[in-house]
Amino acid sequence: MKSKTIITISRILLGLSLILVFVLSVIQLPDTSLTAGRDKLFHGLAYTALGALAVLSVFRKRHPIQTVLLSALLCAVYGGFLELIQQSVGRTSDIIDALVNSFGALLGSLIGLGLHALLTHRTSVNE
Numbered sequence: 001m002k003s004k005t006i007i008t009i010s011r012i013l014l015g016l017s018l019i020l021v022f023v024l025s026v027i028q029l030p031d032t033s034l035t036a037g038r039d040k041l042f043h044g045l046a047y048t049a050l051g052a053l054a055v056l057s058v059f060r061k062r063h064p065i066q067t068v069l070l071s072a073l074l075c076a077v078y079g080g081f082l083e084l085i086q087q088s089v090g091r092t093s094d095i096i097d098a099l100v101n102s103f104g105a106l107l108g109s110l111i112g113l114g115l116h117a118l119l120t121h122r123t124s125v126n127e
Contacts (some may be wrong), residue, residue, distance in 0.1 A: 010056035051108025075105030
């Protein structure tokens with residue numbers, strides 16, 4: 001797949017994911033047997049996806065490490081911001097959630113780097 005196509009698709013998915021994470025962070029969700037005790041897992045998975053999409057959205061070939069670190073940092077800041085505003089909408093903020101968000105963002109950013117290499121390598125081999 002061409003790098004521009006990867007970036008475009010990733011940016012669309014990243015925008016939609018940011019909106020979804022925001023909405024899910026500010027609305028009151030009922031505790032169900034599906035979600036009870038699993039919120040940290042959901043936080044981790046959501047921010048892993050955000051981190052991977054962020055890297056794929058802004059990847060710079062000459063600066064892969066900076067791309068990973070900046071993407072992880074921006075996703076972690078976004079997660080921290082959402083944790084803070086949860087207090088103003090009747091939800092509780094949790095430092096553990098912020099840490100899980102940050103870890104997920106870093107993990108996802110590293111996964112995004114690997115996905116970019118895989119996707120662009122497959123393209124160069126097929127051309």
